[in-house]
Amino acid sequence: MKKTVLFCTLCAVLCAACSSVDYTSRRKLKGIDYSAYENPSAFMSVDDNYYGQLPGPSVLGESSLFPSEQNVDESADFTSEEIAASYGRYTDVTVVAATKRVKLGSSANSKNMALFQKALDGAYRKALRTYRPSGFTYSISSVGAVNPLSDIEVSCILGEQAANEVGQTTCDLFFDELVQQYNTLLKEGQHNAAL
Numbered sequence: 001m002k003k004t005v006l007f008c009t010l011c012a013v014l015c016a017a018c019s020s021v022d023y024t025s026r027r028k029l030k031g032i033d034y035s036a037y038e039n040p041s042a043f044m045s046v047d048d049n050y051y052g053q054l055p056g057p058s059v060l061g062e063s064s065l066f067p068s069e070q071n072v073d074e075s076a077d078f079t080s081e082e083i084a085a086s087y088g089r090y091t092d093v094t095v096v097a098a099t100k101r102v103k104l105g106s107s108a109n110s111k112n113m114a115l116f117q118k119a120l121d122g123a124y125r126k127a128l129r130t131y132r133p134s135g136f137t138y139s140i141s142s143v144g145a146v147n148p149l150s151d152i153e154v155s156c157i158l159g160e161q162a163a164n165e166v167g168q169t170t171c172d173l174f175f176d177e178l179v180q181q182y183n184t185l186l187k188e189g190q191h192n193a194a195l
Contacts, residue, residue, distance in 0.1 A: 094135045097163045098156045098171040101143065102179065108149040115189060116152065119181035127174040131166045135159025138174070154178065 104112045120140070128136055137157045144150035156171035 093160050094137070094157050095160050095163050096155045097158045097167040098175070100154050100156075100175045100178075102152050102154060102182070104150055104152060106147055106150050108144075108147060110149075111189070112186070113149055115185040116182055119178055119185055120154070122181050123174050123177035126177050127170050130173060131170045133158050133162035133166050133170050135162055136170065 102116070104116060120138070124136075124138060135158050139155045139157060141153050141155075142148040142151070143153045154175070156167075156174055158167050158170065162170075
């Protein structure tokens with residue numbers, strides 16, 4: 001019994017002694033000159049004048065850090081009507097506004113999934129261009145029991161404010177367009193395979 005206690009104590013002392021040795025203190029590090037980093041304006045170009053004096057953070061006002069741009073390309077993928085206004089929101093959380101289970105069929109394979117992804121992208125773009133909700137995105141998960149690709153659950157996710165304003169109409173358009181485009185692409189694929 002005394003030998004076991006003595007052995008355990010000796011092991012504990014050795015472990016403590018080894019862990020207290022700082023091997024990094026023996027390394028010789030080259031000196032780094034941080035003087036260039038003291039003045040952040042030295043890294044800014046003339047075109048970056050709106051970065052010069054940043055306003056202090058404010059929860060009360062929605063002041064933006066970036067100037068509002070008037071010439072916005074319609075093909076651009078923005079999620080807010082006022083681009084600059086979306087940067088000032090601290091509390092805009094996303095919520096799942098709706099979910100839909102789409103059945104691809106019991107014999108669904110990677111080709112069906114590719115068609116589904118193409119339809120999903122098209123439906124997303126159409127709903128985004130129509131309503132322009134902030135925080136609009138989607139998530140998909142396979143929920144098929146035997147074949148994982150047979151059933152796909154699609155979640156329509158929006159910013160909390162957008163979900164209250166246009167959430168139902170956005171998700172309805174998104175899901176309707178998704179099913180319609182998938183069926184159209186599936187029929188075209190079957191028609192091309194028959195030829």
